[in-house]
Amino acid sequence: MPEMPEVDALVADLRERAVGAVVAEIEQASISVLKTFDPPITSFAGLEITGAERHGKFVDLDVSGLHLVIHLARAGWLRWSDKLGDKRLKLGNGPLAMRVRLDKGDGPHVGFDLTEAGTHKGLAVYAVRDPQDVPGIAALGPDPLADGFELAPVLEDRRMQVKRLLRDQKVVAGIGNAYSDEILHAAKMSPFAIAADLDAEQVTRLEVAIRDVLGEALAEAHGKHAAELKDNKRSRMRVHGRTGEACPVCGDTVAQVVFADSSLQYCPTCQTGGKPLKDRSTSKFLK
Incomplete structure (x- = not known):
């Protein structure tokens, strides 16, 4: 996408x-x-x-x-x-x-x-x-790369998993399945973490990851014509779409959780303390 x-x-x-x-x-x-x-x-x-x-x-x-x-x-x-x-x-x-x-x-x-x-x-x-x-x-939420964007007000009182929040266009505009995986990997955060429970340090880490991952991707994408953008995006992914491959940060094997109509990828060592996430394919997560 x-x-x-x-x-x-x-x-x-x-x-x-x-x-x-x-x-x-x-x-x-x-x-x-x-x-x-x-x-x-x-x-x-x-x-x-x-x-x-x-x-x-x-x-x-x-x-x-x-x-x-x-x-x-x-x-x-x-x-x-x-x-x-x-x-x-x-x-x-x-x-x-x-x-x-x-x-x-x-x-x-x-x-x-x-x-x-x-x-x-x-x-x-x-x-x-x-x-x-x-x-x-x-209905769009704020653009995360716009001047003055702050993540803390967006997360406040939202009892939802942070992966789902990042993909919700009414909360934050422009982020989808691939870059939410990449952002959470860069932030060293579980996709199932509850947004409202994040402490100040975690919020800052996530905000920096959003800015860095999207900023780098924008810089890489600009100047390329439409025909080049898909392959360019795939080549830059560190965990998204990399199930079974080595994490480029720690070397652990990239894992995934499969849902009814989508999937997410993450590194257990970097993001979940080495613990595998349960497959919640029958849940309403991400729908």
Whole structure:
């Protein structure tokens, strides 16, 4: 799943490639991908892309005052092309869900495709007049890399596991399954620790880990085009997706807990005092 660093890099890439271009047409290959009906998607044709921003894990393209907002969900992706063919999309066109054709006035159309792998469909596009009209954006918690962000008020009185808290977009915006694993490993903290029970030293350690892990990931992701970001993200993971491999810090074997629709990875020595965590696949954790 693309998380804050990858989405931020995608937005920067779109800012460089797409801003100043005119929307020639938006084609749909999936009816379900578009979650809004007003303004109609056809109203974007002929308008100029004037900006690109990120809200949590949402991509927001400002199109002359209208907004095309994209949430890539678990398996969605954005694929840029410097030369789009003339062939039209057909409904049910495999993993291809939407195509945004852009005219830069100096040759064939450029633009991007939105794709989604697998059978679980979560990719979402919103055509709105204000990004706050998107429910997921309106409900976002604070951005952890924003100036003035403090973790302690976010954790206060929250009787929830810290792994779940980090992934809750209404609490902290932009962090998903992969980077929450990495942050907790850097903070040397169990994913099942209760947020409200953390002492001041633990809160500081977690806040530093959030800043360091996300800051490093942002620096690594920026400057890379969409096609490079997935592999770049995988190569940087220390525990996430590394089950059975050696922890790069202590050498212990990275373990995992499997749930009904996801999993987490951690180092027993670094994070849980050498104790394995119980598999809670039947619980409601992370749902």
